[in-house]
Amino acid sequence: MMATTHVFAGLAAVAPVALVVPEFAGPLALGAVVGAIAPDFDLVLEHRRTLHFPVAGLVIATPLAAVALVATATFTVALAAVAFTAWLHAASDALGGGPEMDPWNDRTERAVYDHVRGRWIEPRRVVRYDGAPEDAILALSLAAPVLVIFDGWVTAVVAVGVPITVVYALLRRRLTAWTPDWLE
Structure with missing residues (x-):
């Protein structure tokens, strides 16, 4: 999936909590954006292996969410997000x-x-590849509730992310032809 899809999904995931405790909307949103992007820092290493933890990540996230519930503070909420x-x-x-x-x-x-x-977990191909039409539709669908619940800088992030999503999805299949060989 596209980076924007991951960011919008992360923001949409924390949005219900931001509705309940609006004073933590900022740390939740910041944590969601950082967490949604962080796994892809392994693009320069072994992508989807080095920093991606599809099973073990939940083992880490669950106790951090419990800590945020018990010791609610800006830092604990952001870290859980x-x-x-x-x-x-x-x-x-x-x-x-x-x-x-x-x-x-x-x-x-x-x-x-x-x-x-x-x-390795086998791909399910519900979203065939990053930038596929269904990826763009998913990203835009996830962006909508985020725009309703958050404001300020989060709205700006989504406002910038939506056109990037659309342009990337429109050009995605051409990008491989434009990519230099040394990047592949």
């Missing part, structure tokens, strides 16, 4: 295709690595 949305990112990558640049030509059966079982 980071952990939960990083797990959500990794887990949702299994719903997509593999990490290859051109999944319509060179399909792999590796979606995301499960460190607990020591094996």
Whole structure:
């Protein structure tokens, strides 16, 4: 899935909590954005293996959420949001295709690595590849409730992310032809 889909999903996931405790909307949103992006820092390493934890991530996120409930503070709430949305990112990558640049030509059966079982999870291809039309529709659908619940800088992030989502989805299949060989 696209980075914007992950960010909008993370924001949508914490939105109900922000409705209940609006004084923590900012830390929740910041944590959600950081957590939603963080797993993809492994693009320069072994993508979808080094920083993606689709199973173990929930084991980390659950106690952090409990800590945020018991010791509610800006830091604990933000940290719980980071952990939960990083797990959500990794887990949702299994719903997509593999990490290859051109999944319509060179399909792999590796979606995301499960460190607990020591094996790759097969792609479900509900979203065939990042930037696929269904990915754009999902991203835009997730952005809508975020715009209703959050305001301020979060609205700006979504306002910038929506056109990026649309343009990327429109150009996605052409991007591999424009990518230099050394990046593949």
